[in-house]
Amino acid sequence: MTASLRRLRPRVITAAALSLCLLASLVTAIALGAVPIAFGDILAALIGTPLDGFSGDIVRAIRLPRALLAAGVGAVLAVCGAYLQGMFRNPLADPSLIGVTAGASVGASAAIVLGGGVLGAVGDLSLVSLGAFAGGLVAVWLVYRVATGINGTSVATMLLMGIAVTALAASLTGLMDYFADNESLRRMSLWRMGGLDGATGARAVVMLAVLALLLISMMRVSRGLNTLLLGESQARHLGVDVERLKNLLIVLVALGVGVSVAVAGSIGFVGLVVPHMIRLCVGPDHRALVPLSALGGASLLLLADTFARTIMAPTELPVGLVTALIGAPFFVFLLARHRELIR
Template sequence: MSLVKRTAPRFAWFTLSGLLALSFLVAIAFGSVDLSIVDVVRALTGQPLEGYGAAIVHSIRLPRALLAASVGAILAISGAYLQGLFRNPLADPSLIGVTAGASVGASVAIVFGAGGLGFVSGLSLVSLGAFGGGLLAVWLVYKVSSSINGTSVATMLLMGIAVSALAASLTGLMDYFADNEMLRRLSLWRMGGLDGANYWRAGIAAAVLLVMLLSMGGFSRALNTLLLGESQARHLGVDVERLKTRLIILVAAGVGVSVAMAGSIAFVGLVVPHMVRLWVGPDHRLLLPLSALGGASLLLLADTFARVVIAPTELPVGLVTAILGAPFFISLLKSRRDLQ
């Protein structure tokens, strides 16, 4: 039995598209200095504003909103891909070790890279270290779980757990050697945040998101077939091993970039695809694009809340998504159990 009555696809598209547009405008309008929606629209359309309103919009809030929307969409799509690949609606991008590996890479950059203050092509050493660490962790997971007989999903999950445990030990080791300033930087990075947003970072995230959006058409039908089981999918013409390889590489790159740009942000990749699946069903032709809209909206609203709840002080957005997402997801699981 479904938790909620499934809705028409057209209504779902209309609702989530409207929510994304509204959340984008709200994210730009609210902060330590509030602007009206009319002023935001005027600034975005190139009309002059009194005072520093236009500068606030174009220099600070617009790149941050673009980065939040892109990262949220990437995490949600990655979660939907992995849930389809593992045929488990509770799968999460962190299962393949990319988030844990990124934490190790960022920790090494902070502790041994002059506090992560150096920049290469507009990206901090922390971001580069996080991206490299995430890809290395996924490569290790995939290498061990692959053999001449194919890629074992069960082995991949177990390796993800092992790599995450190893990464936790290594990050603990970095904490031990870090001084007080480094410890604070480590803690803030692991909580997730979009305070370092700029157009360069937003552009990188948007480019990765574009690749993921373009990949949906090719993966949707294969993932729908995979829901029947691997053997049935093979009989129906799906190259399952090739599908696994491409999805893991794509998710690793997407989550790696997201973690590098915004730190560790929890629950977006888990909650959003799960909610969309309950709403419109398991068809990946709908699930993937609607998850992208929902993930972008969720992170935009969470970041806005993080900026205004105790303004002018700013909460890490990863804490907000966890604080809001965990109780909500627990209630969903409880409702699902009660209906069984």
Template sequence: MNVRRVDPHRLIALLALLLPVALLAALSVGSSGFSLPQLWRGLSGESDHVAAIIWQIRLPRVVLAAAVGAVLALCGAVMQGLFRNPLADPSLIGVSSGASVGASVAIVVAASWLPQAIGLPLTALAAFAGGLIATLLVYRLATSATGTSVATMLLAGIAITALAGAAGSLLSYFADNVTLRRISLWQMGSLSGAGLDRALLMSALALLLGVWLPRYSRPLNALLLGESEARHLGIAVQRVKRQLIVLSALGVGSAVATAGMVAFVGLVVPHMVRMLAGPDHRFLLPASALGGALLLVLADTLARTVIAPVELPTGIITALLGAPFFVALLYQQRTRI
């Protein structure tokens, strides 16, 4: 898969231009399609019917899709730089599987003892807590007196992911049919529960990470040379790894808590950007954030419209797009060995 390199400034500019176009397209299409004049009247409040659909249903969902996609891709780029592996994914540190178990527990508890209005925010909070606990366990297992081993962290992440998978399967086994369906739908990844509060929260987090994580571009570039070389360049390796792991866990845990298990965005987008624009994290991080937002907005639009009025889980669309790309990457790696 040989791809011609492009100027990173041009790539960022192109993505920045395509993202608003995708946002407008996502607002326009659906079970009720709108032309651009109708869309403008709805956004300005001139048409009550169109305004209700856009402001209450589509706009929160589109904004949430862009924010979740940006966070997942941004954290994926950080993980690939931290592990020095272009096939790395945020789920390697166990945050996704931990969030899945937390959400499953909350769904079972809510189905048994709590009304649905309380169960929905409880699921999001439990998913975030589960992801954070899994990440802390992985980090604790990988940390010793000599520092934090990336290789041990990877193995610990695999172990915690397997343990979380077993716990999730156990919960699914004892759940009734209705609860089992809720767990399954959540694990497929969906933005159907988008609301203004979730959209604003994830947008604020995406903005925070989008501003803060590029500050680590120089340390991440140095880590590409190896930890010893990074130390010789004056990088506080242990502190940088600890901070990046916490920030990535915060981002991915929040994304999974609000949108469920949306696969492959954190893997595919940073890798594509790296192939197009190179490994320099000064450009890789912002381009990945824009690319992730663009990809998830388009994927969610497809999920809403491809077999309308039936709505597919967004995670299915991203998996259908990402899995073939991942197989191609594996084949490329195999041919180079």
């Protein structure tokens, strides 16, 4: 019993710290901006109390949807990173490994170049977002088709095919960059840097629904991922349907990353650094790793987006650049400090 409590203690402490960090990040994201808003006014706006000026409208129509979208995208990317790291049995795996981000970039670039100045929207999603989602799905389908044979899905082949698809996608986007006009080229460049300036309540709801689906699936895949850490052969001997598990993980990651890229552009590093940081704190048990990664990813992207909006206000920095600027040095610090734990 004492040993069990000792193992549980780091998880409880980490969960409490990340929960407080998420709450503080959410309040900070809503409070800070071109028009600072007091905490009391935020609460009043959220419960519908009329306020002087435009503070209530700013909170409800602009900052709250953006904050919820940032939290949803960050959490989804972190959970997808944790799933892929478990499937590849490599703590340095990233959602971009299966080509979904690169494929989405091709789809978005094609929508911008071919649509020109007549781009419209379907529902709440622009044609650029729909093109990004379609491109990501096509890339994952190609990777999956090549990696799946009569003996099942090969993780090694999937990794190599992901590299090939990413290289092909880079060539296609480079060609579109070369032939695009100046306006289209700028739009493509900004989209690839990631951004949450197009946040709406509907997009936030879609993102949170995808996050809920991923977290619900955690109850089905966590045990299998824990067993898979021993190796595929051992997992099969212990009763895990490895092929079904891998297929489910591929579908979940493709859906999560595809929707994230469609609504927020290309935002890197969250799916790599957050699960790795959480693993160093609580260990490799996916029953704790996945939900804690969701908390960490949501907090990180909320803080990064707040920084991007305020550091050069009223100009906004692309949030994808900020996540790399914040995450890369911290990740290097963690690797240098805990290098013996990842050998």
